[in-house]
Amino acid sequence: MKNYDIIFFDLDDTLFDFPKSEQEAFTKVFNQYNIVDNLNLYKQSYREISRKLWSDLEKGKMSIDKLGSERFRRLFLEHELEMDAVVFNQDYLKLLGEQSPLIQGTEKVMRELSHKRLAVITNGFTEVQTSRINNSPLKDTFEHLITSETTGFQKPQTEIFDFAFRQLQITNKSNVLMVGDSLTSDIQGGVNYGIDTCWYNPNDKENRTSLKPTYEINNLESLLEIIK
Structure with a gap:
C-alpha cells in the first residue's frame, strides 16, 4: 500500500460501462431517425470505424472535434445512407450524455x-x-x-x-x-x-x-x- x-x-x-452506454445511445438515435432495419450490421461497422478513429486520436492523427462526425460520415458512406453526419453525431452525443451505467x-x-x-x-x-x-x-x-x-x-x-x-x-x-x-x-x-x-x-x-x-x-x- x-x-x-x-x-x-x-x-x-x-x-x-461504455459498451452499454454506446449501445443504448446508438439504438435510440437510429430509432429517432426511423432507421430500424440492419441495425446490428450498422453497429458492427460503427464499432470498427470508431475503434480505428479513437486509435488515430491517441496517435495524434485525428482531432476530437473531427472524430465525432467522421465516424458517422464513414458509416453512412459504407452503407449508402444519405444523412447529415454532423447533425446525426450531435443527436447521438446528446443521447450518449444521458447514459451513465x-x-x-x-x-x-x-x-x-x-x-x-x-x-x-x-x-x-x-x-x-x-x-x-x-x-x-x-x-x-x-x-x-x-x-x-x-x-x-x-x-x-x-x-x-x-x-x-x-x-x-x-x-x-x-x-x-x-x-x-x-x-x-x-x-x-x-x-x-x-x-x-x-x-x-x-x-x-x-x-x-x-x-x-x-x-x-x-x-x-x-x-x-x-x-x-
Missing part, C-alpha cells in the same frame, strides 16, 4: 476514497462526460474533469497531464496515481509523465506491450488494497 493523495481516473470502461464497485470505491483528491482525465467529449457524471451517483465526486476537447491534447500526450497538474496545482508526482483500462492511453500516458499507474483489466487481457503498469487489478475494489 502507498499513500497516494491524488488519483486520476479514466471514465469509459474504467468507471462507466457504472462499472460494478465504482460507487463503493469512490465512497471509500472520498477523503482523497479525485479527478478525471478523459479523451472523451466534454459536454458528454459532464452530463454523464452529473446524471450519475458520481456527481460532486471529482475535483476536476480534464478532457482532450478542453485541453487540445489527449492521453497519452504529456501535455494533457501538464494541464491536469496545473489545474490541481500538483508539484509532487510521487503521490499521484493514474487509473485506467487502456494500456495505450491511460498507462502509456502515466508512464510517459512519470507517475504511477494502475491498469484496470477486468477481462484479464494479455499485456502484449512493453509497458509495465505499477499495478494491475481485475476489479475496481482491489484499488482500495493499493491505496493507503
Whole structure:
C-alpha cells in the first residue's frame, strides 16, 4: 500500500460501462431517425470505424472535434445512407450524455476514497462526460474533469497531464496515481509523465506491450488494497 493523495481516473470502461452506454445511445438515435432495419450490421461497422478513429486520436492523427462526425460520415458512406453526419453525431452525443451505467464497485470505491483528491482525465467529449457524471451517483465526486476537447491534447500526450497538474496545482508526482483500462492511453500516458499507474483489466487481457503498469487489478475494489 502507498499513500497516494491524488488519483486520476479514466471514465469509459474504467468507471462507466461504455459498451452499454454506446449501445443504448446508438439504438435510440437510429430509432429517432426511423432507421430500424440492419441495425446490428450498422453497429458492427460503427464499432470498427470508431475503434480505428479513437486509435488515430491517441496517435495524434485525428482531432476530437473531427472524430465525432467522421465516424458517422464513414458509416453512412459504407452503407449508402444519405444523412447529415454532423447533425446525426450531435443527436447521438446528446443521447450518449444521458447514459451513465457504472462499472460494478465504482460507487463503493469512490465512497471509500472520498477523503482523497479525485479527478478525471478523459479523451472523451466534454459536454458528454459532464452530463454523464452529473446524471450519475458520481456527481460532486471529482475535483476536476480534464478532457482532450478542453485541453487540445489527449492521453497519452504529456501535455494533457501538464494541464491536469496545473489545474490541481500538483508539484509532487510521487503521490499521484493514474487509473485506467487502456494500456495505450491511460498507462502509456502515466508512464510517459512519470507517475504511477494502475491498469484496470477486468477481462484479464494479455499485456502484449512493453509497458509495465505499477499495478494491475481485475476489479475496481482491489484499488482500495493499493491505496493507503
